[in-house]
Amino acid sequence: GAGVSQTPSNKVTEKGKYVELRCDPISGHTALYWYRQSLGQGPEFLIYFQGTGAADDSGLPNDRFFAVRPEGSVSTLKIQRTERGDSAVYLCASSEGAGGFDTQYFGPGTRLTVL
Amino acid sequence: AQRVTQPEKLLSVFKGAPVELKCNYSYSGSPELFWYVQYSRQRLQLLLRHISRESIKGFTADLNKGETSFHLKKPFAQEEDSAMYYCALLSFSGGYNKLIFGAGTRLAVHP
Numbered sequence: 001g002a003g004v005s006q007t008p009s010n011k012v013t014e015k016g017k018y019v020e021l022r023c024d025p026i027s028g029h030t031a032l033y034w035y036r037q038s039l040g041q042g043p044e045f046l047i048y049f050q051g052t053g054a055a056d057d058s059g060l061p062n063d064r065f066f067a068v069r070p071e072g073s074v075s076t077l078k079i080q081r082t083e084r085g086d087s088a089v090y091l092c093a094s095s096e097g098a099g100g101f102d103t104q105y106f107g108p109g110t111r112l113t114v115l
Numbered sequence: 116a117q118r119v120t121q122p123e124k125l126l127s128v129f130k131g132a133p134v135e136l137k138c139n140y141s142y143s144g145s146p147e148l149f150w151y152v153q154y155s156r157q158r159l160q161l162l163l164r165h166i167s168r169e170s171i172k173g174f175t176a177d178l179n180k181g182e183t184s185f186h187l188k189k190p191f192a193q194e195e196d197s198a199m200y201y202c203a204l205l206s207f208s209g210g211y212n213k214l215i216f217g218a219g220t221r222l223a224v225h226p
Binding site for chain 1 (some may be wrong): 124164
């Protein structure tokens with residue numbers, strides 16, 4: 001079946017611009033996660049959705065970052081007034097639940113470059 | 116603080132040699148640990164989890180609570196094992212789980 005998909009695969013923007021990154025999870029998965037992976041680092045948790053609600057947004061670095069999942073499926077990560085330090089690969093993952101036996105399936109990521 | 120440490124950025128071995136990728140963690144509760152792998156041009160995927168006590172592609176990992184370690188081992192490395200390996204800890208806080216990843220180790224297996 002189809003895995004997690006993310007669009008766009010690459011995004012180049014200028015400092016100060018607004019960007020939206022999209023994630024399509026595996027059908028039926030209620031849990032959805034966003035991670036950010038900077039060069040040479042492992043993925044870093046940003047936000048977790050259970051259904052439509054953001055159950056844990058403690059990883060969002062500041063109020064320029066916001067994410068939604070209005071219908072409990074597709075999610076959009078929104079970044080306002082982008083900064084060069086926002087350049088990274090943004091990963092989305094989904095799972096059936098959020099327990100230890102619930103495997104998180106990752107998308108291919110969106111590589112964001114802020115010039 | 117909850118943390119996962121992978122001390123080696125790169126591990127280079129020859130085909131057929133034993134491999135051990137190190138992972139240490141810091142967690143106050145009972146840990147659930149995972150190894151994820153990313154092959155070239157592929158997405159991050161789960162390799163194994165300690166609660167399943169499984170062996171995948173010849174890899175095993177044993178949780179050592181005394182040493183707070185979860186090292187990944189394989190007795191005989193193959194060229195196709197070359198990839199980026201990430202150790203991850205499932206952190207339970209506020210009623211929800213999230214993964215905390217280490218910085219990763221690149222395994223290069225030479226012919």
